[in-house]
Amino acid sequence: MRLDVVTIFPEYLEPLNVSLVGKARARGVLDVHVHDLREWTYDRHNTVDDTPYGGGPGMVMKTEPWGDALDEALADGYESGAHSPVLVVPTPSGRPFTQELAVELSAQPWLVFTPARYEGIDRRVIDEYATRVPVVEVSIGDYVLAGGEAAVLVITEAVARLLPGVLGNAESHRDDSFAPGAMANLLEGPVYTKPPEWRGRGIPDVLLSGHHGKIARWRRDQAFTRTALNRPDLIERCEASAFDKKDREI
Ligand code: 6GU
Incomplete structure (x- = not known):
């Protein structure tokens, strides 16, 4: 399974090198690619957010860095032979993450995560990619995190342990x-x-x-x-x- 994560905090995904997920990577069961969203900013301040249309508190993540980052991550994946990506958008307003959804995701060959900070990503980004690939917006529980990165770790761990050859004992999750x-x-x-x-x-x-x-x-x-x-x-x-x-x- 290929995993791509686009984030402004690549170091937040370091735990993907550790323990069960780290071993799955080392064994080649998981092919993980973490991308720094700021690589797709073109101004001096590497701006990824802006004020919301319609007013209100907080900031919204801008379309262009996300669009360019996702285009490149997808192109790179296809080029390396991956296929059928599913875009997984962590958000407190998403579908509740359950074991059933973990099983569903574990059957996919390629997951692309878009953990956001601030008030979330400009809706047009999700609408745009929904015309190209399946999109699932996922919440890991009824509380609000400062960003989606911790949710990516949670989802990845729950999914990775279901992949064949990752758990030592196939009965461990029975x-x-x-x-x-x-x-x-x-x-x-x-x-x-x-x-x-x-x-x-x-x-x-x-x-x-x-x-x-x-x-x-x-x-x-x-x-x-x-x-x-x-x-x-x-x-x-x-x-x-x-x-x-x-x-x-x-
Ligand atoms: Cl996926 N993201 C954020 N920011 N907060 C959450 C969440 C996700 N799931 C529950 N709370």
């Missing part, structure tokens, strides 16, 4: 909170490892029992309790048939 399956819509419960006693605290007996059926039941109960506490909305969203008698007792 039971993820939000993954489809028997535990669909339930958050993961607590986990334990050695030593068996730490500061007087032991391990739940059932986990040491070797009884796989009981362990699965316990894990489901834990997941259910945690979900009811932290995300009652997820339980309300479930079909009644998703619950058995034991769930209803909790």
Whole structure:
């Protein structure tokens, strides 16, 4: 998968060299290209923003640097053999980023991110590229960040770990909170490892029992309790048939 990121803070994307995403890059699973938007400014002050038409607070990112940067990033990608880019526009007014959207994006061969600062990018830029490539505006949650770069890191990490050959164990995301399956819509419960006693605290007996059926039941109960506490909305969203008698007792 090819990733392009156009930003005024290329150094903000340094974490893409670290950990799971960094390893995916090193292995050639991810081909990451970070571009400094200011390279496509032509005035002495490298201006990327201006006052909004219609008035109001804040600044709006200008059309020309974004247009020239995206044209060049796209041309470079096509030239190197990439195809079917999807433009991912981080914005608090976008479609909520969910595991489902992460799975969708992980099936794409090429993502181009446009993290903005200030009040966002002149709308004509998004409208222009929407005539050429699929565009998805994405929000990572109901809060406002100072810019989209942190959202790019979040989206990239969620997508990269779904790519074949990135996670060591293909089963690692089978039971993820939000993954489809028997535990669909339930958050993961607590986990334990050695030593068996730490500061007087032991391990739940059932986990040491070797009884796989009981362990699965316990894990489901834990997941259910945690979900009811932290995300009652997820339980309300479930079909009644998703619950058995034991769930209803909790
Ligand atoms: Cl994608 N960008 C910004 N600036 N704020 C956000 C966001 C994105 N998602 C949630 N808040």
